[in-house]
Amino acid sequence: MLSDRERDGVLSGVRVADFSRVLAGPYATMMLADFGADVIKVEPPGGDDTRAWTPPVDARGQSTYFSGVNRGKRSLVLDLTRDEDAAAARRLAREADIVVENFRPGVMARFGLDFDSVRAENPSAIFCSITGFGGGGGAALPGYDLLVQAVGGLMSITGPVDGEPSKVGVALVDVLTGLNAVTGILLALRERERSGTGQRVEVDLMTSLLSALANQASSTLATGRAPARLGNAHPSIAPYELFDASDRPLVIAVGNDRQFAALVGVLGGPGLAGDPRFSTNQLRVHNREALRALIAARLGERAASEWVELLTSARVPAGLVNDVAEAFAFAEGLGLEPVVELGAGAGESVRLTANPIHLSRTPAVYGQQPPDLGSAGTSVDWR
Structure with a gap:
């Protein structure tokens, strides 16, 4: 039988002020929520953009794009252009263990929510910034996954030999960057145990992709020659x-x-x-x-x-070569349990992809469904 601590999750007691939206940041904070962190998702009055990215919708009528990366969180609606709401956001950041944001460089500073401002009042806070191209020369560039796949070289090695460059069929760079954000945050939490002091974690889509190019990157750096598209073949292994086959x-x-x-x-x-x-x-x-x-x-x-x-x-x-539905069935047939169902027996349930990290003693603890807009209450009662 699980102890209370194990049931609560390994990150129980850790509060996350999540100012991120769309994919990379929300994916990272969902991973933290799965292991017990209290994630308060700060949304503008209209909500995260992905709430409107429909169809398709889940059983509750919510965007599947939004629900796929926002389970286990509470939604707090704040208009940061209003002084009262900006003050509430700063209070949230003061009381948080982790602050996550993926605004363009400089935006958080306008509201007194940048790293230096947060650190001045909350020196133990871990502040994670997710950008497209860093805060230097690429600060003004929009951090869209497709753009990064293009300028980061991934499209140049993806697609038919004689065809046009192709993107991957999912926003893979956003997901990779979200995973890097989780890794950086956990490293900073571990260091805080020793020093008692927080620090800034910075990840960006561009260098996350370059790192993930792995052998294609190392061969380019070693030889000075960029690899070409090989379709579905491998540059160093055959077959x-x-x-x-005769049918598929x-x-x-x-x-x-x-x-x-x-x-x-x-x-x-x-x-x-x-x-x-x-x-x-x-x-x-x-x-x-x-x-x-x-x-x-x-x-x-x-x-x-x-x-x-x-x-x-x-x-x-x-x-x-399975389609996505066949892929889930294949994984289920192997006993991998790739799906988690939230809300079963309490109205409309939502089926989502399970967290892929499996801990033997403190496993993921799936809590609430992806939040309705403003589910955390008002700016004064979100606690």
């Missing part, structure tokens, strides 16, 4: 890409020679076993087109699900 696509992700030998054993047929062009990964990468043609010819003879079953049994990484 590691999309193939067509599947992915084969061979990462070493043992897996390739097992792949050959499953596929059979002439032209693969013993061919010196494919004896090592380096040779397979060099001869990827010939290899791809031989594999594709065999895969077209059976349904994708048959191949996946055979390849998986032989310990060759392979899988169907």
